[in-house]
Amino acid sequence: MKKNIKEAIIEAAIKLFNSNGYSGTSIRDIAGYANVNSATVAYYFENKLGLLEYCFTHFYEQYLGIMEEEYALVGLGAKDCVKRMTAKLLHYQCDNIHLANVVYREMSLDSQIVREIMSTYNLKEKYYFQKIFEKGMEWKEFQPHSVPYLIIQLKGLLMMPFMNSHYLREVMYIFPNERFFEQKYLNEMYNWIENTLCNGVVVKKEAIL
Known part of the structure; x- marks a missing residue:
């Protein structure tokens, strides 16, 4: 009970x-x-702050768990790793759409309370993205890019539908809670990976062994 x-x-x-x-x-x-x-x-x-802390902790513990699981397989290829990670993170957010909305909206206010809650989570998220991008460039899977800029781009793509769904509707004619949103948006994220991150690079298998 x-x-x-x-x-x-x-x-x-x-x-x-x-x-x-x-x-x-x-x-x-x-x-x-x-x-x-x-x-x-x-x-x-x-108190109310305890509930907000729970929301952030519950959301990001599972979010970072997905990142950790996928990063463990980065040796199979950086591009495949970032694709799997992107797909699973997007699915997790769609499955927890109201919680994702709350977390991202409160993050956007940049309050001291949120900064304190998020400090460790932000560092961990940045670490996984950074390592994947660095390995992808080292293995010649990704074109040379500014890694911080790539992190900002990918994080922005992941957050945007849950921070500004009405603007998303104006651009893509679909809301995140609609049936076909997840696959439609994931296809666009894959296009970003292929055309911006990879730019058609063909990788030799031995490059990532």
Whole structure:
């Protein structure tokens, strides 16, 4: 029963943070939506900040777990690695669309609270992207590029649909919650990998052994 109550509180917080923003949501709002009293919310999460920290931690622990699993296979090829990683990260975000919306929107506000929560996660994410890009260039799979610029581009592609879905609709005529969005958008990300990152480079197998 306790697990169900906690999950109800989390679902309420994500729903309300997504629709009203973190600053526009109160503990009383969350408690009312979850059909519990405010003391119950405090029992599980102490305060509203505790709920926001949970949202970030839950989102990024799984997100970075995907990156770690795929990076472990980078020896099979950097291009294949970044494609698999991109596909799985996009799928994870689509499967957790409201949570992704909350996390990315609060990140965009650049508050001290968010910087403190995100400091370690950002470093880990940057590390995996950087190592893949560096190995891809070393193995001649990728064209020479500015690695920081590539990281910004790829991260921007991953975040954009969940930060500004209405603008995405204006450009691509589809919302992230629509049925065919994931495959359509993934195809565009693959085009970026092939045409910008790789630029038609043909890799000899021995180059990555």
